[in-house]
Amino acid sequence: MAVKFSDTSLKEYEEVATHYPDRRASLLPAMWIATREFGVISEEVMLYLAELVGVPASRVYEVATFYTMYPRSKRGKYHLQVCHTLSCHLRGADELKQYVEETLGLESGACSPDGLFSYAHVECLGSCHTAPVVRINDDYHENMDLPAFKAKVEELKKQG
């Protein structure tokens, strides 16, 4: 099998697997490690995880598709997650969404051709009092009005 964890990741996974009395419970953490290592949870990765964790491939597929945070297609270097649930909506999230869709030309789930940005229209991020909120990769950017968001995107473009 072509896909496998690096030694460091494998060691990390085997340690995490000891946290559970049943190894099958370690599928979610295994998938997080796989996300970090491979970037995309492809079918090949799913088959590898099934063997590693000791669950049927169908279970891995179920989990990979049920949760929204495991990437099943390539994401950009900067993954823009724009919250649009009620509190963010009330504080102007629609403008941010429009900016990404119209100016950056990205539909939810899409990645720009240069691989720099991908975009996901996400549900409540749990930061309602600092709405609107955009999560870029793992970082929360709070109180994001349109000018601040545009400036952030321009900054990321420059960084490349």
Place this chain on the structure above:
Amino acid sequence: MSSDLQLTKRFGIENSRNIDVARKNGAYSSLEKLFQMKPTELIDEVKKSNLKGRGGAGFPTGMKWSFVPQNTGKPVYLCVNADESEPGTFTDRYIIENDPHLLIEGIICGAWALQCHTSYIYIRGEYEKQFEMLNVALAEARKAGLVGKNILGSGFDLEIWTHRGAGAYICGEETGLIESLEGKKGQPRIKPPFPAVVGLFNCPTIVNNVKTLCHIPWIIEHGGDAFAAIGTKDSTGTNIFGVSGHINNPGYWELPFGMHVPEFLEKYAKGIKGGKLKAFIPGGSSTPVLTPEETEDLYLTYESMMAHKTFLGTGGMIILNEHTDMVRALKTLTHFYADESCGQCTPCREGTSWLDRILTRMLAGEATTRELDMMVEIADNMEGRTICALAAACAMPVRSFVTKFRPDFEKYIKPAVFAGAAVS
């Protein structure tokens, strides 16, 4: 007693996340007394406090703990619900950021009461930073002999592990959370059996919210009666109330239960932003919305909310001002619930999407009056007919928005050309 903070007392202290700073400021001080108490004594003390679960449902914590059988020969598990995904709710995150050691102390106390030796903190996937903060705090606590074997020489063993979710609101439902911890999709289980008897890995399991457990050290140190003396008879202690939306000072405050809502909105939230109040959502997006008139005699207590046919929920309030388009506002919620429905039960899987699609048509000017009435019928047919409460969580805002703010919806209705022709 109002100045007596229980949950946020170490917020604002520099490096409060660090174990040495936290301990200098009182963290883990309840443990000495804890290990001298019998587990049943602690459960009785928590019953006396009348502490209710802070996750939204408000079930009495002491009673929940007493459901755990101690003679099954199986291990008991304590799961901490840090999934925090209800729109409008964001305060558990600040406990983890400012005082993870309070949570760990609370877990040790809860585990002692339940005689549990393994606890899992289930944290939502988006809180990646907070997940790391918890791991750091747990490593510090392990090094200090507060987690692991023979805690502080008491002979009590407890391991605490973190488990990161991956983006699913339903994993905040306790049996969805258990399924997810077992490495599956988070589809809730049919109850009974309740998790207290058959839960994680088919063993007796308690799922408690972050804030619920964080109250326990205070109850141990001051007693259940002292806790019950704060707030009102049926809403005891303090809570962290959060507010977002059209408000001048969005944020969170730890307060005793019982504050008058208009006073809270003026004094803490500093008034409505951009105009007058139009609608008030009391405790997360699933709690029925109230009109300004209904908030006039509304208090931040479980009983006052019940009297107004709504719920205190998570204590995460959302404010909507007079310029809010209620149709667009509700559309964000139907979209949320349709997206987050786990798909297991037909009334929820179909109902949430039907509601969302009707609102899509309405915003496009294509819906009829019949469809407006149909929204309430669909909501009525979803609630109480599913395994978990997600269907009700969607039905309640839909019904309250449509019935209390009907003119907003009627503005979008396409005039019928002749009777019956508009339904296509």
